[in-house]
Amino acid sequence: MSARPAPRPILRWPDPRLRRPAAPVEAVTDATRALWDEMIAVMEAMPGVGLAAPQLGVMERLAVVDASEARGQAIRMANPEILDTSRETAERTEASPCLPGVSAVVRRPARVTVRFLNEAGVIDRREFEGLWAVSVQHQIDHLEGRMFFDRLSRVKRDMILRRAKKAG
Amino acid sequence: MKRPILIHPDPRLKKVAAPVDDLSDARRKLAEDMLETMYDAPGIGLAAPQVGVAERLIVLDCVKEEGAAPRPLVMFNPEVVAASETLNTYEEGCLSIPEQYAEVTRPAEVQVRWMDADGHPREESFDGLWATCVQHEIDHLNGKLFIDYLGPMKRQMITRKMVKLKREKAKA
Numbered sequence: 001m002s003a004r005p006a007p008r009p010i011l012r013w014p015d016p017r018l019r020r021p022a023a024p025v026e027a028v029t030d031a032t033r034a035l036w037d038e039m040i041a042v043m044e045a046m047p048g049v050g051l052a053a054p055q056l057g058v059m060e061r062l063a064v065v066d067a068s069e070a071r072g073q074a075i076r077m078a079n080p081e082i083l084d085t086s087r088e089t090a091e092r093t094e095a096s097p098c099l100p101g102v103s104a105v106v107r108r109p110a111r112v113t114v115r116f117l118n119e120a121g122v123i124d125r126r127e128f129e130g131l132w133a134v135s136v137q138h139q140i141d142h143l144e145g146r147m148f149f150d151r152l153s154r155v156k157r158d159m160i161l162r163r164a165k166k167a168g
Numbered sequence: 169m170k171r172p173i174l175i176h177p178d179p180r181l182k183k184v185a186a187p188v189d190d191l192s193d194a195r196r197k198l199a200e201d202m203l204e205t206m207y208d209a210p211g212i213g214l215a216a217p218q219v220g221v222a223e224r225l226i227v228l229d230c231v232k233e234e235g236a237a238p239r240p241l242v243m244f245n246p247e248v249v250a251a252s253e254t255l256n257t258y259e260e261g262c263l264s265i266p267e268q269y270a271e272v273t274r275p276a277e278v279q280v281r282w283m284d285a286d287g288h289p290r291e292e293s294f295d296g297l298w299a300t301c302v303q304h305e306i307d308h309l310n311g312k313l314f315i316d317y318l319g320p321m322k323r324q325m326i327t328r329k330m331v332k333l334k335r336e337k338a339k340a
Contacts, residue, residue, distance in 0.1 A: 001213040001228075001304040001314075002261040003297070004269045030329065034267065 007042050008056040013099045013164065015057075019145045022052075022059045025078040028121035032062065036076040036119070039064045044071065046097050050135035052142030055098055063139035067131035075126070077116035080140055083125065085109035092134045094148040101167030102160050106151045108137050170205045171219040175337075176264045176313060176330050185215075185222045185309040188244045191287050195225070199242040199285055202227045211263045213301040215308030218264050226305035230297045243282035246306050249291070251275035258300040260314045266333070268326045272317045274303050 011018055025032060035058060043051040043064055053062040066074035090110040095103035111129045114136055118124040128136050138148055149157045174180055188195065198221060206214040206227055213228035229240045256276035261269040277295040280302055284290050294302050304314055315323045 001301045002209065002211040002263050002266075003232075004259055004261060 007038050007045075008058070010042065010055055010097045011057055013096075013147070015098070017054055017057055017059065018098055018142070018147065020054070020059060021145045022054050022061045022143045024061050025117065028078055028117055028119065032078060033076075033119065035060075035062060036064055040066070040074050040076075043074070048097060049131060050139045052139040054142055054145075055096075061143045063136070063143065065128075065132060065135045065139060067135050076119050077114070077136075077139075078118075078121075080114050080116035080136065080143070082112050082137070082140060083115050084113040086111035090134075092131070094134065094138060096138075096148060099147070099149075099160075099164045102164045104149060104152055104156060104160055106134075106148050108134060108151070112137060114140075169201050170208055171201050173205065173209070173214075173218050173263050174220055175266070175334055176262075176315075177327055178264075180220055180222065181217055181264055181308070181313060182311045183217065183222055184311050185217050185224045187224050188283075191244070191283075191285075195223075195244075196285050198223075199225060199227055203229070203240050203242070206263070209263050212297070213305045214263060215305045217308050217311075224309045226302070226309065228298070228301050228305060230301050232297065242285045243280070243290075243302075243305075244284070246280055246282040246302065246309075248278045248303065248306060249281050250279035252277035256296075256300065258297065260300065260304060262304070262314055265313065265315065265326060265330060268315075268329065270314065270318055270322065270326075272300075272304075272314050274300055278303060280306075 039051045049067040050065040053060045061079045063077045063080055064074050086109050088110045089107050091105050091107045093103050094106045110133060111127060112133050113125060113127045115125050149160045202214045202219060212230045216223045216225040224245045226243050226246055229238050231239050252275050254276040255273050257271050257273045259269050260272045276299060277293060278299050279293045281291045315326050
């Protein structure tokens with residue numbers, strides 16, 4: 001008998017892998033699907049509304065997002081790209097499990113249209129709004145090696161990182 | 169010496185294994201090889217049919233805590249002599265069905281009788297992961313896999329994946 005291996009641990013800032021852009025996924029395979037499942041398990045354990053593969057040290061352009069109240073609605077994405085953003089913006093408090101104990105208000109477009117490869121390996125386009133839109137943009141930032149605090153002013157950013165250091 | 173593990177579907181995994189009525193160094197060596205194969209996989213249990221030997225022999229070690237001392241158990245002719253009414257559900261996997269996991273419900277506690285590698289009769293009660301694992305391994309001796317507890321759809325899906333995996337392995 002074998003037991004399911006424990007999920008990979010979440011990287012902690014300032015791990016250099018959180019600063020590197022991830023590589024595009026060539027094709028959606030069983031290994032991709034297994035990794036998405038692992039990412040969803042980690043996201044639910046946090047609990048959180050999204051996770052990007054680099055947060056687990058896997059440098060591939062994979063993300064999962066589930067901003068539903070009921071849970072179990074996760075969207076699995078490979079190579080997500082923002083096609084279009086609304087002019088209207090919205091503010092939300094964001095945080096990351098890579099940087100425990102701190103959060104900040106970030107302003108982003110309120111709605112985004114995202115293109116990605118879905119679970120079946122087929123190109124999909126979807127419009128997101130509300131918390132879903134926040135999470136999907138936050139995950140795409142991770143795939144670019146960007147953190148949510150990169151969207152803040154320098155002063156706020158430094159403050160957050162100082163606080164994170166203390167908390168960590 | 170590590171031994172290759174058979175991958176499902178394989179007719180040798182569906183056969184009832186024969187009781188071991190005499191011990192020998194060759195059989196003790198087989199048990200040792202099975203433990204080495206199991207630890208290397210890594211797995212927490214292995215039955216002789218999984219390495220192509222149709223004999224009633226299983227090995228297991230379900231110590232999970234990192235840094236804890238291992239507890240390798242070698243069981244010849246293991247038998248469940250009593251099972252609790254209380255059930256336990258555990259997400260099982262199998263070294264003959266790599267990277268597939270599914271929940272299986274079994275008695276939470278079982279009393280098992282076996283012969284150890286020195287030929288001594290032993291009896292012990294197991295619970296938790298140990299109980300699940302020992303039942304999973306004894307099932308192998310009766311030609312039964314954990315996917316036999318699942319619905320036909322799920323079982324066929326896993327079997328198809330394994331057929332594909334074996335085809336890819338054969339090519340590589």
